[in-house]
Amino acid sequence: MYATAAVPFAGGSEQPMAMVGLFWIAGGDVYVGAKPSGSAPGVRLAPEGVVALGDDQSGLYLWADVRALTVADVPEKSLMRRIDSVRHTALDTLLTLVVQNGPGYVDEAPPLITVRVETPSGTHALSAFVAAAVGYPPAEIELSRALLSRLTEGEATMATTLAAMSDWGRSWEGKSPRPAEREALLRKWLG
Template sequence: MVGLFWIEGDVAYVGTPAVDPAPSVVLTPDGPRVRGSEPLEWSWGEVTDLRVPDAPVRSTAVRWAARAASFAVAALDAWVPEEPPEMTVVIAAGGVEVETSVYSGASVAYTQREVDLSLGLLARMVRGEFSPVVMSEWWRVNQPEKVLSSREREIVLEGWLAEEWLAEG
């Protein structure tokens, strides 16, 4: 997971991949796709906006407190797994907005900086200035063996935004 994105091999998702029929939003070089019971797809040229208005954001202190509480509950063997937080992906194309819920990749929440940087990348994809292929290539080269810290994820996102990537496909 890097920011709002889940990268798995050659596929980049907004949020996490879901098991059908639950929806997933896939970012391809050709355009965004909604997978699930009501699949949809667009080319990047058709998309005028792609945003996530309700990504879960919490301060570092609140995220650490929530994480500590979950460890304490698990230690007491009282932990019941929860579904990850949901967030809404809005895709505008052809004068129509489509909203779909996806699961967040963050176990607790994202930092505000991660969300801001991720939304910046989505805007660059819409403008044709960034391709999700870059995410897959980064993952293939780096293949982190552990979950990146929020600061490490922010650094990756900042690097992607700093480059003058050209859209592919």
């Protein structure tokens, strides 16, 4: 189950949004994890560099300085995660019905992934919310990690790869693609 525009921290953007692997693509913007809004943490891959977003992290790491780009704490899609997601949805619905006029049930925030940016000054750990409610498929995790690594192979490679991802986002008009389509896109962007 992939999120599209239904993630509460994604804001009221009217751009089409889609998940492809670990990437949230909204219009021409590419994020690792979910697109944040307000003070929520997030990581944007911009043409100039890796942008840390949110109250507890900020900054720009220029591509020329980025030696490695990795991700950790990525939840893998599993049967137990699906069961837990269904259970959570049922509990949320029940509590909403029972406490209609009270303060209501507050959803807990999604888990965070860690995006590590290695530069000459050290390794910087950035956070971003997970956007896949039941975790990410193992193949998409591997392909996404390879794509993050590819972005650090030099300016021409980064520019071409990021431009292809952005161009796809600007032309995409639907919800997140199906698993086979997502894998095909990740492989295409890997070149």
